[in-house]
Amino acid sequence: MAERTSGFVVNRQPGFATVAMICFFLLYLPIVTLVIYAFNANTSMAVWGGFSLRWFHQAWNNEQVIDASIRSLRIASVAAVIATICATMAALATTRTRPYRGLTAKYAFINQPLMVPEIVTAVALLIFFSRIKVATGYSGLGYLILAHTAFCIPFAYLPIRARLENMDLTLETAAADLYATPWKTFRRVTLPLLWPGILAGFMLAFVISLDDVVITEFVKSGGQDTLPTYMLGQLRRIVTPEMNAISTVFLLISVVIVTLFFLISRRRT
Amino acid sequence: MASASEIAIERDRADIRKRWLLSAPALFLIFIASTGPLFIVLVYSFLAPGNYGDVKWEFSTDAWVGVVLQRDIFDGTISLADAHLQIFLRSVKLSLATTVLTLAFGFPTAYFIATRPQKTQAFWLFLITIPFWTNLLIRTYAIQEVIRNEGIVNNVLLWLGLIDSPIQILYTDLAIAIGMVYVYLPLMVLPLYASMEKIDFRLVEAGYDLYATRFQVLRRIILPLVKPGVVAGSILVFIPSLGAYVTPRVLGGGRNLMFGNLIELQFGQGRNWPLGAALSLTLMVLVMIALLFYVRNFARAERRNG
Numbered sequence: 297m298a299e300r301t302s303g304f305v306v307n308r309q310p311g312f313a314t315v316a317m318i319c320f321f322l323l324y325l326p327i328v329t330l331v332i333y334a335f336n337a338n339t340s341m342a343v344w345g346g347f348s349l350r351w352f353h354q355a356w357n358n359e360q361v362i363d364a365s366i367r368s369l370r371i372a373s374v375a376a377v378i379a380t381i382c383a384t385m386a387a388l389a390t391t392r393t394r395p396y397r398g399l400t401a402k403y404a405f406i407n408q409p410l411m412v413p414e415i416v417t418a419v420a421l422l423i424f425f426s427r428i429k430v431a432t433g434y435s436g437l438g439y440l441i442l443a444h445t446a447f448c449i450p451f452a453y454l455p456i457r458a459r460l461e462n463m464d465l466t467l468e469t470a471a472a473d474l475y476a477t478p479w480k481t482f483r484r485v486t487l488p489l490l491w492p493g494i495l496a497g498f499m500l501a502f503v504i505s506l507d508d509v510v511i512t513e514f515v516k517s518g519g520q521d522t523l524p525t526y527m528l529g530q531l532r533r534i535v536t537p538e539m540n541a542i543s544t545v546f547l548l549i550s551v552v553i554v555t556l557f558f559l560i561s562r563r564r565t
Numbered sequence: 566m567a568s569a570s571e572i573a574i575e576r577d578r579a580d581i582r583k584r585w586l587l588s589a590p591a592l593f594l595i596f597i598a599s600t601g602p603l604f605i606v607l608v609y610s611f612l613a614p615g616n617y618g619d620v621k622w623e624f625s626t627d628a629w630v631g632v633v634l635q636r637d638i639f640d641g642t643i644s645l646a647d648a649h650l651q652i653f654l655r656s657v658k659l660s661l662a663t664t665v666l667t668l669a670f671g672f673p674t675a676y677f678i679a680t681r682p683q684k685t686q687a688f689w690l691f692l693i694t695i696p697f698w699t700n701l702l703i704r705t706y707a708i709q710e711v712i713r714n715e716g717i718v719n720n721v722l723l724w725l726g727l728i729d730s731p732i733q734i735l736y737t738d739l740a741i742a743i744g745m746v747y748v749y750l751p752l753m754v755l756p757l758y759a760s761m762e763k764i765d766f767r768l769v770e771a772g773y774d775l776y777a778t779r780f781q782v783l784r785r786i787i788l789p790l791v792k793p794g795v796v797a798g799s800i801l802v803f804i805p806s807l808g809a810y811v812t813p814r815v816l817g818g819g820r821n822l823m824f825g826n827l828i829e830l831q832f833g834q835g836r837n838w839p840l841g842a843a844l845s846l847t848l849m850v851l852v853m854i855a856l857l858f859y860v861r862n863f864a865r866a867e868r869r870n871g
Binding site for chain 1: 580581583584585586587588590591592594595596597598599600601602603605606609619670671673674676677678680687691692693694695696698699700701702703704706707708709710711713715717747750766769770773779783804805807808810811814815824825828829832838841842845846848849852853856
């Protein structure tokens, strides 16, 4: 309140705080409503019928939901691991150097998945993979993992690169002066310093993969629903609070990961 | 004998080779599963549609013509493809509306966060980021529940006596607009905040010393300073809005199509893959134009700032 006593607050604009508060309220109203109704005992979404965990119970016993969840987690973990490794290597290759030929092209290429609308990539992959499916007869999870890995790379790359750019080469040079081999320098000096960035990149990639709807919807073969595509299919029918229960659990996982991500990236400064 | 400079050049070359090798896996994966397939889309857009989806391998420009024109089945006369144009127009209109509305809500919000004490800024930012990282589908579903005929919005309006019977919001263009504003708001707030955080408030103070009003300070000092953030936020909202697929599908109820849904239609019921490919590339070109506009504006702003 120290600002108030001076009488005239320089950075105040009338009404801005009110709009901001309305904004935060509207941002959270639908999410909070969704979570509350997950505990509704009633089948109808409109009427509150008392507190109950029946929808969580039902979702837990719904084989399709469990199946889709496990598939989502499998794809997200594999894709995020591969994407993070590739992104770390790419970040090492594109930072802390004088500009060299092709550097800008590399940036553009790595960020390419971010610049094209998702629906276009989805269509492109549908066409490409349907050819390969016919040619090879393979229709496993590999396509989804490959697609997810590709669009996760730029997301994993961003925090890793940001971290690297804040690290100068002094420590690495010192290690080399003390006769450490390049590999040893990397293991003992670069990697520990870079670790928070890598972790942040991994989490970002994991969440992005877990959340993906559009590309998965177009690439998946029959019986390969992930949790988001399963939910998209369900939304066409009459939904019960089971949908809210699934969403609530999903939300909780995302919030935990994002909180961790925030804590890790804040330690940087 | 190799001179010192030759050794240095050789070492530089080895370093660059190593850097290419290191980035190879990332570049390869992106090429295989993102960039490369886009070229296949280009090829497909010049082929003829197959009978049961897929394509016939014969050259045809019908798909590209079909993006804007249609041939009457009976008398063969050519006219504008009204259905397509209507969808393009709706996409652009809704995306613009989304951009303007997110800006109207996002600007004060970002300003509010940027003018909080340093310690609490992270907390407010966190509040903005949480919805952004929760699943898009869940957020869309949440909005659907709120604006349903039996949802909170209608119930509150009924209770207040403002309406006598629930108004139909769901499955209209308005629902899509509300949904997109809700979903993309963080994309507007974050870049705005980034540019507002850097404002030197001594300039604002100087403005007041020279008898400027609050509004004049906002218009003549703050707005020019945060223009790069406004442009960045608008682009970040406009581009995904234009290509939106999930939000219009869930909230538009299958009748109010946007660009993304029109594309999907060609690969589903429409069974016209070449047309779908041509439409995809049209969308991509529109997005590229928006991006170029951004880059040009951004470069100009950078130059002005020194």
